[in-house]
Amino acid sequence: MMEENTNGRLSIVATPIGNLGDLTFRALWNLKECGVIYAEDTRVTLKLLNHYGLRKSVFRLDAATEDKKAGEVIERLEKGEHVVYVTDAGTPGVSDPGARLVRHIRTNMPMVKIESIPGPSALTAALSIAGINADRFTFVGFLPHKKGRQTALKLLTKSEIPVVLYESPHRIVKLLEELERVAPKRVVTITRELTKVHEEVLSGTPGELAQIIEEKHKDRGEFVVIVGPYGV
Numbered sequence: 001m002m003e004e005n006t007n008g009r010l011s012i013v014a015t016p017i018g019n020l021g022d023l024t025f026r027a028l029w030n031l032k033e034c035g036v037i038y039a040e041d042t043r044v045t046l047k048l049l050n051h052y053g054l055r056k057s058v059f060r061l062d063a064a065t066e067d068k069k070a071g072e073v074i075e076r077l078e079k080g081e082h083v084v085y086v087t088d089a090g091t092p093g094v095s096d097p098g099a100r101l102v103r104h105i106r107t108n109m110p111m112v113k114i115e116s117i118p119g120p121s122a123l124t125a126a127l128s129i130a131g132i133n134a135d136r137f138t139f140v141g142f143l144p145h146k147k148g149r150q151t152a153l154k155l156l157t158k159s160e161i162p163v164v165l166y167e168s169p170h171r172i173v174k175l176l177e178e179l180e181r182v183a184p185k186r187v188v189t190i191t192r193e194l195t196k197v198h199e200e201v202l203s204g205t206p207g208e209l210a211q212i213i214e215e216k217h218k219d220r221g222e223f224v225v226i227v228g229p230y231g232v
Contacts, residue, residue, distance in 0.1 A: 008076060073101065132226060190225050
């Protein structure tokens, strides 16, 4: 007879990036059946849980506390608990916390089951409606704010395949102005307010897009920016 595995389970759950209706049935089931939830921001996660009428213990585990709280998660898994981890929106570990937590668990508790509960991701959502060839692309997440930013910009404008990055609303115009200086004729596609009522896709040169955003006050919501390949 096989010895029963008394270790717990860690579920990495993707959550909606805007439209709460995008939560998958499997994700909902895990949120309902788990013993405890660790979240990037408890306030955001509680809004999601309240929307679905769920009551759970939720503890904060963000980028600043990921290493420290990993030990706490390990203690729960040793007791056989089912632990769920979520970030504010989308898939944990993709420009969000989660990777270090998973690494800690794999290193210290190799027998524990770590499962992916896939779902929404701003990266794939943007590519699906951008109308570009995405057979190959480079994803760089958020560019550095200061040190290394200009080097990163120059490298991505030399890429022979599309480059995808994230940008916040208060920095989107600055990014487009920077791209205009290093690659003024490059075709750039941006998506905003993905999965929400005002979801929008804009395409043009960096200068054209910066003008549209400033004149029409479209600097709201999170942005996915797709820089077309070099020579196109």
